[in-house]
Amino acid sequence: MTSSSDKSHVHSVFESIAPKYDMMNDIISFRRHKAWRRFTMRKMDMKPGESALDLCCGTCDWTIDIAKASGSGRTVGLDFSHNMLEIGRSKIAKLELDGRIELVQGNAMALPFADNTFDCVTIGFGLRNVPDIKQVLSxxxxxTKPGGQVVCLECSKPGWQPFKFFFNLYFQRIMPLLGKWFVKSYEQYRWLPESLASFPDLPRLAEMFREAGLRDVRAYPLTGGVAALHIGTKGTKDS
Known part of the structure; x- marks a missing residue:
């Protein structure tokens, strides 16, 4: 569980790094986050007209991908950061998707939606920042509608040496320096690797999906395990 001061710190981090968030994602992931998202979209296999909720949507790159895949379906992006949402809103307007994407400033811990509303609910690189992972998965x-998908794309922890050693060196020591050099945000980018320290590894997160009542849970390590995709299906009354 995260204290209120920690939650306030997380909020201030994302409010402050919002203007350079997209650029830094490209730099620190060597643009691999785009390939990870394409892989995720293929595994989700969304059908035209399906509805989706994208939690911790940030600057809305994934939200936009989802809306394009869904077509006429309802697409909602939710984030607690006003600054992130404003950047996302600008992107959506430029793509003339205003009428197809709804943005909501809200709390992933207490979603302002009724039960069984969406065909798909996603969270990308945000689950490790929430106060209570189990509550958000719940x-x-x-x-999510019965038979729908719950999807998480997130940083993870490589398990094999020597890759694990070099990943930890990069993530804990070098990445904060990149934040300092490129966007003058050393403290903010030092916090990001700290957020991964207590985050569950791939097998444990898969188990947490099952504990939340999801079925047919699939977990995919990406780029040697530095990221992971988890997909679970909400059971139907007959299953």
Whole structure:
């Protein structure tokens, strides 16, 4: 569980790094986050007309991908950062997707939606920043329709040496320096690797998906395990 001061710190981090967030994602992931998202979209296999909720949507890159895949379906992006959402809103307007994407400033711990609302509920690179992972997964499962998907794309922890050693060196020591050099945000980018320290590894997160009531849980390590995709299905009354 995260204290209120920690939650306030997380919020201030994302409010402050919002203007350079997209650029830094490209730099620190060597643009691999784009390939990870394409892989995720293929595994999700969204159908035209399906509805989706994208939690911790940030500057809305994934939200936009989802809306394009869904077509006429309802697409909602939710984030607690006003500054992130404003950047996302600008992107959406430039792509003339204003009428197809709804943005909501809200709390992933208490979603302002009824049970069984969306065909798909996603969270990309945000689950490790929430105060209570189990609560967020429970909320995601709650608002997903029976038979729908709960999807998490997130940083993870490589398990094999020597790759694990070099990943930890990069993530803990070098990445904060990149934040300092490129966007003058050493403290903010020093916090990001700290957020991964207590985050569950791939097998444990898969188990947490099952504990949240999800079925047919699939977990995919990406780029040697530096990221991971988890997909679970909400059971139907007959299953």
């Amino acid at each position: 909320e995601m499962e709650r608002v």
